[in-house]
Amino acid sequence: MSVARPLGPADVDSAAKLAALEGAALWDAAAFAHELTLAHATLVAVDGDDGTLAAFAVWWRVVDETHLLNMVVAPGARRRGLGAALVAQMLDEARGRGDVAALLEVRAGNRAAQALYERAGFSRAGLRRGYYADGEDAVQMVRSL
Numbered sequence: 001m002s003v004a005r006p007l008g009p010a011d012v013d014s015a016a017k018l019a020a021l022e023g024a025a026l027w028d029a030a031a032f033a034h035e036l037t038l039a040h041a042t043l044v045a046v047d048g049d050d051g052t053l054a055a056f057a058v059w060w061r062v063v064d065e066t067h068l069l070n071m072v073v074a075p076g077a078r079r080r081g082l083g084a085a086l087v088a089q090m091l092d093e094a095r096g097r098g099d100v101a102a103l104l105e106v107r108a109g110n111r112a113a114q115a116l117y118e119r120a121g122f123s124r125a126g127l128r129r130g131y132y133a134d135g136e137d138a139v140q141m142v143r144s145l
């Protein structure tokens with residue numbers, strides 16, 4: 001498995017397919033293409049050994065904070081440290097430019113992602129009721145840098 005590289009225009013369809021596996025309907029190819037035009041957005045990709053997209057992550061810099069917007073590891077590539085590596089890369093980038101905190105929202109029922117973020121030093125900071133389109137609550141998590 002290769003290390004993360006910038007996600008580019010050629011990846012938007014594969015990234016949207018990966019996002020769709022998680023029911024993230026708003027993250028279609030056009031949405032990824034739009035993110036690529038934003039100066040405050042970082043998009044990274046990891047290639048699988050078979051050349052397909054194994055993972056992506058998208059984060060934004062907002063003033064002096066970094067917000068993780070989305071991250072998906074392909075089902076066949078999970079539990080090999082890819083998600084943790086992408087979060088570590090985000091935190092490195094954020095620290096490098098002097099950000100004070102990293103933030104994210106995660107589905108209240110998504111224990112796997114919450115466990116990953118807790119191991120990466122994030123703590124629960126609040127609950128946003130009905131945050132997702134299907135009505136599920138979001139847990140807000142934050143990590144000081």
Ligand SMILES: CC(C)(COP(=O)(O)OP(=O)(O)OC[C@H]1O[C@@H](n2cnc3c(N)ncnc32)[C@H](O)[C@@H]1OP(=O)(O)O)[C@@H](O)C(=O)NCCC(=O)NCCS
Pocket residue numbers: 022070071072073074077078079080081082083084085105106107110111112113115116117119
């Ligand atoms: C959450 C997700 C990104 C984790 O990616 P991953 O590459 O499998 O995670 P890692 O292998 O880096 O796991 C790091 C740690 O997180 C925790 N973790 C990850 N998946 C877990 C699971 N299914 N159950 C419990 N803990 C889990 C573990 O502590 C794990 O360390 P360990 O494997 O040594 O026990 C992946 O499951 C995924 O894409 N899920 C669907 C999309 C999603 O939930 N994205 C996050 C949206 S906020």
